[in-house]
Amino acid sequence: MRDVAVIGVGITPFGELWNKSLRNLFTEAALAAIDDSGVDRIQSMYVGCMSSGLFVGQEHLAALAADYLGQRHIPSTRVESACASGGLAMRLGYMEVASGMNDVVLVGGVEKMTDSTGPEATFGLGTAADQEYECYHGITFPGLYALIARAHMEKYGTTREQLAMVAVKNHKNGANNPNAQYPFEITVDGVLKSVMIADPLRILDCSPITDGAAAAILCPVDMAKKLGKPIIKVIGTGHATDTIQLCDRDDPTWLEATYLAAKQAYAMADKKPSDIDFFEVHDCFTIAEICVMEALGLVDKGKGGPAVEAGKTAIEGKFPINPSGGLKSKGHPVGATGIAQVYEIVKQFRGEAEGRQVKNARIAMTQNMGGSGASTVTHIFERE
Amino acid sequence: MPTPSRYWREIPQRYRYEASRCTGCGKIFFPPRLVCSACGSREFEPTKIAEAGKVMTYTVIHTPPQPFVDQAPYAMGIVELDDGVRITGQIVDCDFSELAVGKRVRLEFRRISQDGKAGVIFYGYKFVPEI
Amino acid sequence: MVGIIGYGAYIPRNRIKVEEIAKVWGTDAPSYKRGLMLEEKSVPAPDQDTITMSVEASRRAIRRAGINPAEIGAAYIGSESHPYAVKPSGTVLAEALGATPECHTADLEFACKAGTECMFIALSLVEAGRIKYGLGVGADTSQGAPGDALEYSAAAGAAAFIFGKENCVAVSEETYAYMTDMPDFWRREYQYYPQHGGRFTGEPAYFTHITAAARGIMKKSGTSPKDFAYVIFHQPNGKFPFKVGQILGFNKAQIEPGWLVNKLGNTYSGSSPLGLTSTLDIAKPGDRILLVSYGSGAGSDAFIWKVTDRIDEVRDLAPKTRDILDTNKKYLEYGEYAKFRHKILKAE
Incomplete structure (x- = not known):
């Protein structure tokens, strides 16, 4: 190859x-x-x-x-x-x-x-779940991730505030992204008081339409x-699937497809999580970013919430996540999101990510997820 | 909206909770499958899922898809039935303040949605608290 | 011996009080409560209808009967609120129970008497030896027009009975039907709410038919009111069953176990059948029970049941009707009730 x-x-x-x-x-x-x-x-x-x-x-x-x-x-x-x-x-x-x-x-x-229309878009997005046994009963994507969030909170004690901190961090980053849909900062209190979508997830936990x-x-x-171009190499890729229905997974808080796709990419690139300078991940909902960081091996199972709270995922943190603002602040035109992640990595590697630049970034990873986690694609990039 | 034929095809599961048990490893599939995801066997025997279980996780949907607009807000959950099978559905006849992980529920036959005022009415199971 | 081998009841948990309805229309709640002896009524949730209630009541009946549902040879639902104008309710019921495909089914309608009609037919088919087990269900999610007197009573519930020749909990001793043509209550095709003849629905309609049917069956069987431990009359309001009982010579104690209407409302096709379920819940072996329905249009079906020893074995196998009626209630405000009952005009 x-x-x-x-x-x-x-x-x-x-x-x-x-x-x-x-x-x-x-x-x-x-x-x-x-x-x-x-x-x-x-x-x-x-x-x-x-x-x-x-x-x-x-x-x-x-x-x-x-x-x-x-x-x-x-x-x-x-x-x-x-x-x-x-x-x-x-x-x-x-x-x-x-x-x-x-x-x-x-x-x-x-x-x-x-x-x-809003309900039509909600239905359209819902088609990524099992039509006959999830959507038939009225589930939505915020609903599926709310089920994950509730389970995560019950199992690991993840707090409502920690979920909000994911959105706050991503908006802080996105405020400096000229292409972002919502380039402004928000507060934890603002998230907690925003309109309820699928309990416990509120509108400011959700990526937009x-x-x-x-x-x-x-x-x-x-x-x-x-061609004389700066060399940004694709050094790893992974792709894995999981059960279409959330309820068919042994642990609804664990993203096995993300874990497997990451494992493939790490192996191909011969890198480990600590080698990666920053990540662009699929924060379609705040809880997703917490589960993803656990599946990528950045923290132990159940430790995603405390990691966010400790600032480890901020641009200056130990493992910056979503300097672009993520799906939450940048926006989530679903089919475009996986490529928009690549765009951000190239901008970062070229030093063109003004105001949200991760310093000295040389290796970065993308994680793009479908449905309630039934498919995940990962890539690792390296700047020569 | 499911077409009438698509709805009709699932009636054994939605009305009678029919499932299949892998004769190789005993795993129960709801809905039935053609190949066992645990052991790869293609031999199954008919069975039914248990009609009661406990809530594993739950939510209350405030922003519903089109066919459910009139029903919102409504509770949904993943329930682990007493035979270990897990299914997703609405939790009704339960005040939202009484929703809890571990809560005992049973299946009850309800209207799920309908194709407008003139189309087919879709029936199936929902969860109600076990009293 | 042919009779009831299993029975089941279903009542939605939602209720609305007479005061809550009276408040909206500016009527005098205390006089309604006193005059009609009504306090509150059941209200179906948007996901409950005649079919869903019939399925649940029938599943409870099957539990008490202890039979294989595949052996049910006929399944009938009586209702004036079948969810479809064209497409049977009974097919959904039979399919959900696992009674298909060797099963005869029909949807019946005769105002508040459709439930006992189903019982009459299913019982007769069993007695004739045409089928092993027959299922008769009375169920309704009745609607009264907003502001009409019927709005205070029109309620939701279902009762199901399985008939067979062995293991009866109540043996059928006699049946009788009395029927004339009478426009006392009706709903035309495509109309959302019914209309009625006001006080005409009382004396010449309800009282004439019920007394005639009760006297007819007692004459036919050689019985008199003192031979019955209990009696159930159709209950469009709280007052009528006691009044008709008094006319016929029954006392309050005979009527009360099956008198649910003050807390339940009028469940139309489910009304007197639900009264029979609550009576069976407390009856003792050997008790004789008289059941007389009434349906506008107009007619009454009458049955005499004699309770057997098996009642003590089966009554705890499914929820008892009074327990369903008195527990897990949720009271609605009129706005929520109007939303649930599709009384609010929405944009198309």
């Missing part, structure tokens, strides 16, 4: 982008990534998108995206793995370049969510060197 580099990234602003369509969102991010990379052609592309069909009524997105990018005739693949669609597009693009099948591959992600897209250009490291 060949070593693969990320040579260009692009992103749209994240938010309620009323005047932007699904196709233009994707095209804007993809063109920005192509321009950033300096390549004059791409040979293949992957588009991560959870549900253009439900949110916009548009399927066959791969062809549409290639057409509007001015790339008709190239192979284009739409990738769906719920909220991990973007991360999976990244992994497939990586595999295509690493295998030698093609040299220049675009990986992107997009979601246009505000063309649906977001429109947005992100893209990256991958090529072999040898080619990147010839």
Whole structure:
């Protein structure tokens, strides 16, 4: 397998982008990534998108995206793995370049969510759970993570305040992200007084409904060197699944798929958690970030809450998490999220993350998760 | 909304709680599966899930999906039934202040949702406190 | 010997008090409570309907009967609030119980008498030897128009009875039906609320039919009021059953065990059948029970049951009706009640 580099990234602003369509969102991010990379052609592309069909009524997105990018005739693949669609597009693009099948591959992600009403979007997101045995009974994604949160609080004594601190930290970071949907700081008290969504989770525990897209250009490291680009290498990747239903897992607080995907990536990169300078993880809800840090091996089981409280996940902390602001502050256009994580890592490695820069970062990890944790994709990147 | 055929197909599980037990390792699957996730066996015998158990975790949904808008707020939980099978469902006839991990509940037949005013009515199980 | 081999009751936990309804319409609650002897009524939650209550009441009946539900050869639900205008309630019931596919089913409607009609038919099929076990259910989630006198009484509940030839808890000694055509209460197709003839529903309707049916069955069987330990009459309000009992020569003690209406309301098709369940809950072997229903339109079904030794073995196998009625109650305010009963106009 060949070593693969990320040579260009692009992103749209994240938010309620009323005047932007699904196709233009994707095209804007993809063109920005192509321009950033300096390549004059791409040979293949992957588009991560959870549900253009439900949110916009548009399927066959791969062809549409290639057409509007001015790339008709190239192979284009739409990738769906719920909220991990973007991360999976990244992994497939990586595999295509690493295998030698093609040299220049675009990986992107997009979601246009505000063309649906609130309850429609809630339903659409819910399709990532088991339709017949979870959604049939009225569960929602905040509801599933609330079930995880309640179990975590019962089992480990995680506090309501510790959950809030995840959101407060991510908003502090996101306040310095020009593309963030909610670039402002919030307080623990503000989280605890915000409107209840699914007890114990309140609106400020939840990532928002977001429109947005992100893209990256991958090529072999040898080619990147010839192009004179700073080398940002993909040194590890992992992908694992778990039961579709939350209730079928032995321990609802444990993200086994994340644990396994991380283990694969660590092994491939020959790194351990303490080697990683910062993480971009899937904080779709505050409790998710706590469970993810436990599954990534950053803390022992049940110790995620105290770690947040101790400031270990802050930009200056022992293992910074989500300097971008995470899904919480930056926004969560579900299919785009996995690629937006890659965007943040490239910006950090280039020293272009003003106000939220992690100092001397050289190795970073992404973790992108679908459903209530039924699929996870991880990547580890290294700046040469 | 499930189409009538899609709803009808699940009736044995939703009305009668029918499950399957792996003849290889004894694991019970609800709904039934074609291959055992524990031992890989493809041989099963019909069984039924236990009709009572205890709440493992719970929530109260305040922002529901479209078909449940009229029902909010409503409680949901994961319940470990007395045979070890875990299922997800609404917890009704229970004041929210009385929800608790470990609370004993049993299955009861209820209306789950409906396809608008004119479409099919969807029935199934919910949890009620065991009194 | 044919008779009841198992019985079960189901009542939703929600209640609304007469005062709460009277407050909204500016009526005089004390006079309603005194005049109609009504205090509160049951209210179905949005996820409870005639089908769900029938399933739960029937499961309780099966527990007391101790039979294999696959041997139920007929399952009938009587109701004026079947959830579908077209599509049987009985198929859902039979499927949920595990009585399909070798099972005859029908949905019946005859105002408040549909429940006893189901009992009448199921019992007869068993007696005729056509089926081994028959199930008859009376269930309703009745609606009274907002502000109408019926709103104070229209309630929700279900009672289920399984009939067989062996292991009876109450043997059927006699049946009788009395019926004429009479427009005292009706609901036209596509109408949400029923209409009624006011005081016309009393003397020529309820009292005429019930007294005729009661006298008819006693004459047919050669019995008189003193031969019965208990009697259950249809209970549209608290007053009528006592009044009709007095006319016929029954005393309060015979009526009271099956008189649930002051705390339950009128459960229509479930009304007198629920009264029979609460009476069976306290009856002793050898007791004779008279049951007389009434349905507007109009008619009465009458039954004489003789309780057997087996009652003592089965009554604790499922919740007793008074216990269901008196425990785990939740009182609603009118706004919540109006929401639950779909009395609020919402945007489409």
